[in-house]
Amino acid sequence: xxxxxxxxxxxxxxxxxxxxxxxxxxxxxxxxxxxxxxxxxxxxxxxxxxxxxxxxxxxxxxxxxxxxxxxxxxxxxxxxxxxxxxxxxxxxxxxxxxxxxxxxxxxxxxxxxxxxxxxxxxxxxxxxxxxxxxxxxxxxxxxxxxxxxxxxxxxxxxxxxxxxxxxxxxxxxxxxxxxxxxxxxxxxxxxxxxxxxxxxx
Numbered sequence: 001x002x003x004x005x006x007x008x009x010x011x012x013x014x015x016x017x018x019x020x021x022x023x024x025x026x027x028x029x030x031x032x033x034x035x036x037x038x039x040x041x042x043x044x045x046x047x048x049x050x051x052x053x054x055x056x057x058x059x060x061x062x063x064x065x066x067x068x069x070x071x072x073x074x075x076x077x078x079x080x081x082x083x084x085x086x087x088x089x090x091x092x093x094x095x096x097x098x099x100x101x102x103x104x105x106x107x108x109x110x111x112x113x114x115x116x117x118x119x120x121x122x123x124x125x126x127x128x129x130x131x132x133x134x135x136x137x138x139x140x141x142x143x144x145x146x147x148x149x150x151x152x153x154x155x156x157x158x159x160x161x162x163x164x165x166x167x168x169x170x171x172x173x174x175x176x177x178x179x180x181x182x183x184x185x186x187x188x189x190x191x192x193x194x195x196x197x198x199x200x201x
Contacts, residue, residue, distance in 0.1 A: 017091055
């Protein structure tokens, strides 16, 4: 087994706006426990977050956007990191991994993210739609990546886990009283039912 093999393969997932170079969503990952013998605040071990503070992250994102603005390929080496990216409308999706990371794995992650967003947002993946559906986008990323470990690359599975419940299921919620008095009544009812159950035992 190779000495630097790690499940922590993704350093960051970024969603950046191309029109004003702003950050829409950024998640940087680092393993919760560095390997034994690693010096404090080290970023050289496999899977470590190379950009621990906001200033470093913003500088990296700005340089990355400038570098990829006119690229024709989907994979580049930037700041000693493998970066896989896709452009959708007015945004750029990035997956960042270590220099020795498997590009095919990272490319599958970016495709899973793009395709699941297309399913969830009904093929309108742009800055405004992502901001309006920030919760869905964030949940989709969390379904694909957990602390830098790739969990799922099937966009249909990701979208099915993230999507909102159908509207017809919400009709049964209309008769529920969610006022303060309604909640107190529900509490009293539950308390009396529990007391009855305990007396029967």
